[in-house]
Amino acid sequence: MPSLRPDQLKELYRLMAFTRRVDQEAVALQRQGELTAFPPLTGQEAAQVGSAYALQRQDFAFPSYREMGVAIVRGVDLVEYLRAYRGDWNGGLYDLYAHNFGPIASSVGSHALHAVGWAMGAALDGGGKAAIVYFGEGATSEGDVHEAMNFAGIFRAPVVFFVQNNQWAISVPVARQTAAPIHRKAEAYGFPGLRIDGNDVLAVHAATAEALERARAGGGPTLIEALTYRLGAHSTADDPTRYRQAAEVEPWRAQDPLLRLAAQIDDEDFTRQVVEEVEERVRDLRTRLLSAPRAEPEEMFEFVYAEPPATLAAQREELRQWHS
Amino acid sequence: MTEFVFRLPDLAEGLEDAEIVEWRVKEGDRVELNQLLGEVQTSKAAVEIPSPRRGLVKTLHALPGDLVRVGEPLVTFEVEDSQPGVVGRVPQEAKPARRVHLRIRRD
Amino acid sequence: MAQLTLVQALNEALRHELREDPRTLVFGEDVGRLGGVFRVTDGLQEEFGERRVFDTPLAESAIVGSAIGLALAGWRPVCEIQFDGFSYPALDQVITNLAKYRGRTRGRAALPVTIRIPSGGGIGGPEHHGESPETYYAHTAGLKVVAPSGPAEGYQLLRAAIRDPDPVIFLEPKSRYWTKEEVDAAAAGRLGQARIVREGTHATLIAWGAMTARCLQAAEAAAEDGVELEVVDCRSLVPLDVDTLSASVRKTGRAVVVHEAPLTAGFGAEISARLMETIFRDLKAPVLRVTGYDIPYPAAAVEAAYLPDLDRILTAVQKVLDY
Numbered sequence: 047m048p049s050l051r052p053d054q055l056k057e058l059y060r061l062m063a064f065t066r067r068v069d070q071e072a073v074a075l076q077r078q079g080e081l082t083a084f085p086p087l088t089g090q091e092a093a094q095v096g097s098a099y100a101l102q103r104q105d106f107a108f109p110s111y112r113e114m115g116v117a118i119v120r121g122v123d124l125v126e127y128l129r130a131y132r133g134d135w136n137g138g139l140y141d142l143y144a145h146n147f148g149p150i151a152s153s154v155g156s157h158a159l160h161a162v163g164w165a166m167g168a169a170l171d172g173g174g175k176a177a178i179v180y181f182g183e184g185a186t187s188e189g190d191v192h193e194a195m196n197f198a199g200i201f202r203a204p205v206v207f208f209v210q211n212n213q214w215a216i217s218v219p220v221a222r223q224t225a226a227p228i229h230r231k232a233e234a235y236g237f238p239g240l241r242i243d244g245n246d247v248l249a250v251h252a253a254t255a256e257a258l259e260r261a262r263a264g265g266g267p268t269l270i271e272a273l274t275y276r277l278g279a280h281s282t283a284d285d286p287t288r289y290r291q292a293a294e295v296e297p298w299r300a301q302d303p304l305l306r307l308a309a310q311i312d313d314e315d316f317t318r319q320v321v322e323e324v325e326e327r328v329r330d331l332r333t334r335l336l337s338a339p340r341a342e343p344e345e346m347f348e349f350v351y352a353e354p355p356a357t358l359a360a361q362r363e364e365l366r367q368w369h370s
Numbered sequence: 371m372t373e374f375v376f377r378l379p380d381l382a383e384g385l386e387d388a389e390i391v392e393w394r395v396k397e398g399d400r401v402e403l404n405q406l407l408g409e410v411q412t413s414k415a416a417v418e419i420p421s422p423r424r425g426l427v428k429t430l431h432a433l434p435g436d437l438v439r440v441g442e443p444l445v446t447f448e449v450e451d452s453q454p455g456v457v458g459r460v461p462q463e464a465k466p467a468r469r470v471h472l473r474i475r476r477d
Numbered sequence: 478m479a480q481l482t483l484v485q486a487l488n489e490a491l492r493h494e495l496r497e498d499p500r501t502l503v504f505g506e507d508v509g510r511l512g513g514v515f516r517v518t519d520g521l522q523e524e525f526g527e528r529r530v531f532d533t534p535l536a537e538s539a540i541v542g543s544a545i546g547l548a549l550a551g552w553r554p555v556c557e558i559q560f561d562g563f564s565y566p567a568l569d570q571v572i573t574n575l576a577k578y579r580g581r582t583r584g585r586a587a588l589p590v591t592i593r594i595p596s597g598g599g600i601g602g603p604e605h606h607g608e609s610p611e612t613y614y615a616h617t618a619g620l621k622v623v624a625p626s627g628p629a630e631g632y633q634l635l636r637a638a639i640r641d642p643d644p645v646i647f648l649e650p651k652s653r654y655w656t657k658e659e660v661d662a663a664a665a666g667r668l669g670q671a672r673i674v675r676e677g678t679h680a681t682l683i684a685w686g687a688m689t690a691r692c693l694q695a696a697e698a699a700a701e702d703g704v705e706l707e708v709v710d711c712r713s714l715v716p717l718d719v720d721t722l723s724a725s726v727r728k729t730g731r732a733v734v735v736h737e738a739p740l741t742a743g744f745g746a747e748i749s750a751r752l753m754e755t756i757f758r759d760l761k762a763p764v765l766r767v768t769g770y771d772i773p774y775p776a777a778a779v780e781a782a783y784l785p786d787l788d789r790i791l792t793a794v795q796k797v798l799d800y
Contacts, residue, residue, distance in 0.1 A: 106549075137581030148549075149581040153573045159539055160574065163546020170502075170528060170552065177546075190570070193539035200534055349584035350619050352642035355669065355716030451482060452655035456507075456514035458600030458777075460655045466694050468787035472702040472795055474679070 050248065052311075058099060058247055059307050060320055062091040065115040066304060067324045068124060069278075071332060072114075072131065076282040080336060082133040085112045089245075089277035092303030093210045094180075095119055096250030097272070100258055101146075101178060106168075108148040108161040108179040112210075116180060120147040125334045134341040155181055155188030158207065162194045165203035165261070176261035178206040178254070183271075184215025186231070187223045195269065199235035204261035206254065207232075207269045210244060212276035217289035232269035244272030245303040248310075275301070343369040374423050376445045378438045381410070381417050387439045388412045390432045399427045407445060410438070425449035481660045483653050486628035487517045487593075489662060490635035491555065495525050498553060501639065503530045505540055505557030505593075514559055515595060515654055537567035544590045545574055553589050555639055561596040561648075562605025562774075568613065575644045576619030590644045591635075596624075597687050597737050598784060599652030601777040606651075608774050609686075609738035614646040615714045615747070621668060622714040624648045626689035628658040630712060633666025641668055650687035669716035673725060677707035680731035680797050683722060683748055685711040688735045688785060695790040706794065714744055722748065723755040730761035731797040735785050740768040762800030765793045 050058070065087070072084045087094065094115030101107060101120070109116055117127050117140075126140035130150050137149035151157035161179035168175040185191055186209060198205050209228055213220050224231075232239025242253045250272055257268035275298035279286050308317050347354075347362040378388060388410040395407055404420040407427075411417075429446040432438045452460040481489065494501050503521055505513075509532040512519030522530040533540050537558055544554035558564045564571075571592070578588050598607030614622045621643050625631040631649065638645040645668070674689060675696050682692040689710040696706040709725050711717065726732040732752055734745035745766040752764050767785045775783045 135583065137583075139583060141585055142549075142582050143585060149578070149586075153569075156542065156570060156573055159542025159570065160546040160549060162539075163543030163548075164550045165546070166543060167547040167550025167552045171550070190538055190542060193534075193536045194542070196534055196536065197539045197543055349580045349582075351621075352579065352584070352587065355621075357717060357719065451485075451657075453516070454600070455516075455595070455651070455654070457606050458602035458651070461599050461652050463656065466691075466787050468698050468791060470788045470791040470795070472699055472704045472791060472798065474702075474704060475799060 050251065055307070055311055056316060058095060058251070059304070059311055059317070060323070061095045061099070061119055062115070062247065062304055062307065063320050064324050064327060065091045065095060065118050067328050068118070068331065069114065071328050072128060073278070073282060075332070075335070076131075081128065081131045081282070083282050084131045085281040086278035087112050087114055087276075089298065089302070090210055090212055090274045091115050092247035092250055092307070093244040093272040093274045096247040097178065097208050097254040097270075100251050100255035102258075103146070104175045105258060106146040106148070106161070106164055106175070106177045108157045108164070108177060109150060110154070110157065110181050110185070111150050111152050112182070113180050117147060120145040122147055124331055125338050128335055129338060132335070135345075155185035155191045157181075158185070158191050158194035159197070161205050162198045162201075162203050165198070165205035166201050169201070169204055169264075173204065173264055174262055176204040176206060176258045178208055178258065180208050180210065182215060183209060183211040183213070183220045183223050183228055184218065186228055195231070195235040195267070198267040199237050202264070202266035204264070205267045206257045206261060207267065208254065209269065209271045210274055211271050212274050214276055214280070214286070214290065216280040216284060227271070229269060229271035235267075237267045237269065239269035239271070241271045241273060244274035245301045245306060247303060247307050371448050372451060373428065374425065374447045374449045375443050376422050376447065378410075378440050378442055378444045380440050381412050382414045385412050385414070385440055387437050388417070390434045390436050390438065391416060392434050393430055395427050397427055397430055401425065401427055401447075419444075423447050423449050479660055479662065480657050481628050481632070482655050482657050483625075483628045483631045483649070484515055484517055484655065486632040486658075486660045487635055487649065488519055488521070489660070490632045490639075491518060491521060492524065493662070494555070494636055494639045495521065495529060500551065501529070501553045501555060502547060503555050503557075504533050506533060506535055506559050508532060508557050513557065515651070517593070517649070518557070537563055538570050541567040541570040541575060541592065544592070545570065545578060545588065548588050548590050549586055553639065555591045555593065557593045559595070560606050561594055561608040561610050564594050564610055571614070571620070571646075572617050576617045579619065579643070587642055588644045589639075589642050591638045591641075591647055592645070593635075593647045593649060595651045595654075596648040597650050597652060598774055598780050599687060601780070602651075603777070607780060609736065609769070611648055611714055612738060612742060612744050615744055619644065620715060621645045622648070623668060623712065624650070624685040624714060625712065626650065626674075626684075626686055626710045627653055627656055629660050630666075630672075630710070632660050632662070633664050634668070634712060637666035637668050648686060652687045653690060656690070668713045669718055671712055671718035671721040672710045673707060673721070674710050675706070675708040677705035678729060679704045679706060680733060680794055681707045681709055681725045681729045682733050682735060682790065682794075683709050683711065684735045685714060686737070688737060691785060691787075692735055692790065695787050695794070698787055698791065699794060704794065704798070717747070717751070719751050719755060723752060726752055727756045727759040730759060731800075732760075732764045733767060733790065733793045733797060734764065735767045735790055737769050737784055739771045740766060741771050743768050762797035765797055767793045
């Protein structure tokens with residue numbers, strides 16, 4: 047893998063700083079009654095941005111519900127992303143094919159199979175593309191994740207299983223999810239598994255780029271376990287002080303992925319300039335989000351079927367009488 | 371109805387042929403799965419041959435005393451199209467029984 | 478035109494669609510080399526190759542979940558779940574994802590997935606091999622639910638299901654797999670149309686899948702007694718052709734719904750409610766249901782006593798005639 051150029055390091059820093067700042071803003075918006083809920087990702091910026099930065103246009107990313115950093119790298123408009131958390135549309139309003147970034151998946155682990163199926167389809171089309179699927183260490187306990195990895199191994203599907211082991215699934219620690227290291231599970235499925243420092247954006251990028259390239263070239267799947275830490279709550283409705291000690295969190299703050307990358311770039315003028323840029327963009331995002339149209343009740347009937355049954359038309363008509 | 375040709379299987383490792391000792395069925399017989407078809411003598415042993423299918427014996431391809439080479443037709447069966455799945459059986463289509471008879475009230 | 482069993486008719490329908498659309502895929506457990514445990518996919522792998530007709534590991538959730546992914550990549554998956562009772566491990570993928578993905582992506586992702594499930598009892602199968610799961614699917618918005626009654630219907634409806642832009646649960650009546658019938662290979666079906674399979678005047682029997690044939694037998698028996706029963710085959714439960722059902726019952730004034738699945742919250746309740754809502758004034762008797770009992774599908778030796786038979790159907794008919 048060629049190492050990243052200095053301008054690419056700066057681009058990664060911009061993306062991570064923006065991700066961090068939007069994350070904070072989203073939590074604030076929830077506290078202000080503008081979002082119904084939000085699952086913050088602070089602490090996981092390197093894992094998300096570094097891995098997504100290794101994707102090519104033709105690749106496809108399947109996120110869970112905490113992958114805003116990946117959405118940002120894929121160019122998803124954050125108004126269309128955050129409106130999912132504003133309660134306007136489950137899954138988000140963006141076009142999955144415009145960004146090759148799947149809908150927000152809230153059912154833990156079940157989207158791993160969609161990534162495998164997409165990858166099987168890409169291979170049938172002649173290869174040269176890879177899928178990446180994001181989930182946490184908690185999801186590795188789900189049966190679907192097992193089935194997904196088993197299918198991927200059997201069909202040599204071009205897919206990267208990217209596990210952000212952020213140590214906590216709400217209140218349950220990783221020790222309650224698995225008795226064996228997550229990355230070692232890959233061996234049983236017949237493909238490589240590796241554990242990386244998920245707060246080192248360069249390590250994340252290098253490992254993911256290599257795995258994606260192997261997948262695109264027909265070399266099959268890879269499992270990457272990125273060790274990281276969820277510095278915030280599981281969601282805006284969660285209180286982590288009920289289940290973990292501040293003493294546990296502090297060492298991870300020292301491993302803050304933004305601080306580590308800033309130290310590598312070592313350019314205070316640049317980082318100060320990024321803070322200003324990001325503030326400007328977040329102000330704009332807030333304005334656009336809050337002025338975006340709200341969902342209309344009748345929309346709930348849209349998109350259920352391509353060709354809806356007649357019985358649904360009557361129900362839609364009934365709703366229209368009450369909400370038009 | 372379709373035909374099923376049962377060819378002499380390799381009854382022992384590397385067997386080339388076998389001699390028909392006797393048939394226990396004749397052409398036109400209905401046989402069940404695993405019903406004894408007859409006995410053959412290989413270079414190693416006398417072996418009883420159970421029927422691989424349920425159906426009608428259409429042709430016996432050799433007489434007692436004949437030598438049949440492995441892979442050559444032994445018996446041709448006429449078998450039902452309806453072979454059951456991996457579990458269960460093929461339901462028999464017959465006029466179903468009933469006890470209830472209807473009465474129309476005229477009023 | 479040819480005389481085909483339902484197994485052969487479904488095989489022809491799959492062959493036809495695989496030939497016409499190079500994006501159509503067939504996969505599931507044992508569907509490749511073996512040709513399916515009921516031989517519905519017999520010969521397809523030989524004709525279309527291992528890329529388009531393939532065996533999967535024994536994992537129902539993954540069969541449906543990967544079908545979703547394949548559809549997202551522009552393929553048209555037709556997957557087989559081997560038996561009704563083994564469709565439940567895939568229910569989460571069906572309900573959580575297959576049925577909702579189109580909505581979740583605001584209509585941008587098309588999910589033309591067909592899930593074939595050999596269903597229903599009457600073949601003396603072991604546990605988990607005789608169930609009628611239609612209500613679970615019919616209750617899930619975003620799915621279409623199709624239940625053919627015989628070879629001709631099976632051929633036409635399977636082709637229509639595969640071509641349908643929405644996910645279709647295709648419930649094949651196992652006990653009818655070996656029935657022979659004239660099948661018109663040129664006829665393309667349409668989902669959402671019920672069919673009057675026998676005309677009558679005194680009452681309407683409403684069924685789908687294997688119970689359509691049972692209702693025809695009941696109608697023949699009734700005719701011996703001078704009672705003319707109309708028999709309607711729903712063909713698809715979602716969409717449900719309420720117009721054809723209510724027109725028939727408006728004419729006869731009486732209806733009995735017959736299904737293998739248990740009574741409580743079975744799809745017969747839905748049909749009964751629809752009839753009341755649309756033609757209450759034309760009903761001369763309450764709509765009755767003859768169904769499986771509210772118990773797990775029983776063991777083979779006693780399944781005939783569980784499944785609706787002529788006596789139970791005719792008794793219900795007598796009740797609606799006498800009301």
